[in-house]
Amino acid sequence: MQNKLLLIILDGVPYRNWRRLFGNLEGWVAQGEAQVWKMRATLPSTSASCYATIHTGTPPQVHGTWGNEAVKRLTQPDIFSQTRLAGGITGAVAHSFWSEFFNRSPFDPVRDLEYDEPASQTINHGRFHSMYGYNLINQATPADYDLFATLTMLTERFGLDYGMLHTCTLDSMGHRFGHDCREMDHAVYALDATLAPWIDRWRRAGYEVIVTADHGQSMRGHHGGTGEDQQDFALYYFGPAKGPSPEVLLDQLSLAPTILSRLGAEIPSSMKAPVFLQASA
DSSP states (O other): OOOOOEEEESOOOOOOHHHHHHHHHHHHHHHOOOOEEEEESSOOOOHHHHHHHHHHHHOOOOOOOOOOOOOOOOOOOHHHHHHHHHHHOOEEEEHHHHHHTTTOOOOOOHHHHHEETTTSOOSSEEOOOOOOOSSSOOOOOOOOOOOOHHHHHHHHHOOOOOEEEEEEHHHHHHHHHHHHSSHHHHHHOOOOOHHHHHHHHHHTTTTEEEEEEEEEOOSSSOOSSHHHHHHEEEEEESSSSOOOOOOOEEEEHHHHHHHHHHHHHOOOOOOSSSSBOOOOO
């Protein structure tokens, strides 16, 4: 493929907390080694709706995922399937919703928690978790360090061309505490410090890296509706391509076609939003 790329999704972080609390990511921006923009989520700004939009490049009114209760196998072309059509190898480390959307549904933990299927036309190498038993007191989230290590293992064992990782740690913390508190300040600090060495390792391995969210979250810990706090988040890009000026507001619908363009895979006609990263001259 033309390039290799990893998409890292930190669930439920509002734009304000990205720019003021992620010191390592902002340090790379300050040193000219990363670019950052504000991106706006689809509506509803609900997790499952945004997951589906991120990979299909279509809004919920097209892919039909109205909320977390409407998870099903999607029928639109997506990043995984287009990468496979181009001959690439794909992998995912994520919540089980992603497996249901892009591999098979319903999710069977015995069958689907871990699989390696070289002939799959979507996700070849999957490592999923269910967060079974999640509530405001019991987060039921895996350690982010373990998730980052798992994605790295997939890249090094199977030579992924496209890999994605999704973690709900900060979304779960936000629902419990809200985003303007000492607990959230520390949680973001801890995740930023945990993520940084893995970004360095992935970049040294030749990957372009995007770090972003699926949606924002209000200071009261809510998302799903309109409003900059619920919809807006940051997108950091590590790689040689050039994006628009930092003041440009990106549309979440543009993420899928942009990733496919970096990989060198065909962008399907269902993805209508413009690409925002262009090859440098």
